[in-house]
Structures are given as structure tokens and as C-alpha cells.
Amino acid sequence: MSILDWVRRSAELIAAEAERLSRLDAAIGDGDHGHNLDRGFAAAVEALPEHGTPGRALVVAGRTIVSTTGGVSGPLYGMAVRRAGKELGDAGVVDAVRLGAALRGALETVQELGEAQEGEKTMVDALAPAVAAYEQALAAGGDLAECTRAAADAAERGAQATVPMQARKGRASYLGKRSIGHLDPGAVSTALLIRALADLASEHA
Numbered sequence: 439m440s441i442l443d444w445v446r447r448s449a450e451l452i453a454a455e456a457e458r459l460s461r462l463d464a465a466i467g468d469g470d471h472g473h474n475l476d477r478g479f480a481a482a483v484e485a486l487p488e489h490g491t492p493g494r495a496l497v498v499a500g501r502t503i504v505s506t507t508g509g510v511s512g513p514l515y516g517m518a519v520r521r522a523g524k525e526l527g528d529a530g531v532v533d534a535v536r537l538g539a540a541l542r543g544a545l546e547t548v549q550e551l552g553e554a555q556e557g558e559k560t561m562v563d564a565l566a567p568a569v570a571a572y573e574q575a576l577a578a579g580g581d582l583a584e585c586t587r588a589a590a591d592a593a594e595r596g597a598q599a600t601v602p603m604q605a606r607k608g609r610a611s612y613l614g615k616r617s618i619g620h621l622d623p624g625a626v627s628t629a630l631l632i633r634a635l636a637d638l639a640s641e642h643a
């Protein structure tokens with residue numbers, strides 16, 4: 439599976455879903471989430487290096503996302519992608535074990551920077567169960583396609599589970615109890631990004 443293809447596929451999915459993501463953000467935030475990410479991922483695609491390792495490509499993509507994506511999600515996603523690239527190191531091929539380390543690193547970075555725990559209605563509510571499901575599938579002997587599918591399914595369930603939560607972090611937390619009853623836009627976009635990974639892994643299985 440090519441990591442460059444993941445950046446490209448993610449950008450396509452985000453572009454297709456930008457309106458919906460921004461509409462979700464309009465309900466409990468300021469309505470810019472989809473458009474923020476669309477700008478960042480489109481710029482990341484443009485910045486992808488033609489040569490070098492997958493890890494290097496992710497570091498460049500992450501840095502570009504940090505510098506072009508508005509909102510708090512920009513630095514969180516950008517730094518997470520950059521960290522994932524660092525975890526891949528100079529490996530020429532992304533296998534299931536390395537991708538697991540990259541995902542774990544991405545989660546750690548999001549939590550180091552954003553200080554959100556599970557249950558606080560953020561992207562962590564999709565990413566944390568995704569990483570856990572990935573690691574469980576890996577421990578059970580799963581290949582890249584199986585591990586990423588488990589992660590994507592868990593991320594989608596995690597995003598859905600944000601509906602009854604009250605936001606404790608970010609802009610949505612200003613709404614207090616009025617944030618209850620809505621999907622968290624960042625959890626939904628995280629699920630999209632992990633679905634892109636699973637789709638690519640299954641195509642190349």
C-alpha cells in the first residue's frame with residue numbers, strides 16, 4: 439500500500455465530504471471543519487515529494503497540513519501525520535506492524551497536544567478505539583487489510599458514539615449541555631481518514 443495514495447485518497451474523501459463536515463461543525467462549532475481540512479489535504483497532495491520514503495512523505499504532508507489548515511484540527515491532524523511519518527522511519531515498505539506504530543504515535547501526539555481523553559467528544563473518540571482495534575487485530579495475526587478494516591469500523595462506531603456526549607474540549611465545549619445530541623465533526627473526519635486507509639489496504643491485498 440502506498441502512503442502517497444493514502445494522502446491522495448484522503449484528500450478526495452475530505453473534498454467530497456467537506457460540506458457535510460462543515461455542516462456538522464456549524465451545529466456545535468463555527469462551521470469551518472470540512473473546509474479547513476479540504477484546504478489542508480489539498481495542499482498536502484500538492485506538496486508530496488516524488489521521491490523518498492513513505493515516512494518522509496508523511497512528514498512533508500503533516501508539515502503542510504499544519505501550515506495550511508485553519509482551526510484547532512489543523513495542528514492536531516498535521517502533527518499527528520508528521521508523527522506517523524516519524525514512526526515509519528526510513529522503511530521503504532509500510533507493513534502492518536509499522537502502520538500500527540504510526541497510528542499509535544498519531545494518537546499519542548493528538549493527546550499530547552490536545553489533552554483530550556476518550557468521552558470528551560473529540561477526534562480522540564474515533565482514533566483511540568481505531569488504534570485499539572488495529573492492535574487487537576494485529577495481535578490476532580491480522581494482515582494490513584484486516585487490521586485497517588477493524589480500525590475503520592471501530593473509528594466509525596466511535597464517531598457515532600459521540601452523539602450523546604457532552605463536549606469537554608475545543609469550541610463545542612462552550613455550548614455545555616447543548617453540545618449533546620450531535621456528531622463530533624472531528625471524530626467523523628478521523629473515521630473518513632481511517633476508512634481511506636482500509637479501502638487502499640483492501641484494494642492492494
Ligand code: ADP
Nearest residue numbers: 471509510511552554560561607608609623624
Ligand atoms: P475549530 O474548532 O478551531 O474551528 P475545527 O472546526 O477544524 O477547529 O475542528 C473541530 C474539531 O477539532 C472538533 O470536532 C474536535 O474533534 C477536534 N478537537 C477540538 N479540540 C480538541 C482537542 N483538545 N483534542 C482533540 N481534538 C479536538
Ligand code: MG
Nearest residue numbers: 467468470471
Ligand atoms: Mg470549526
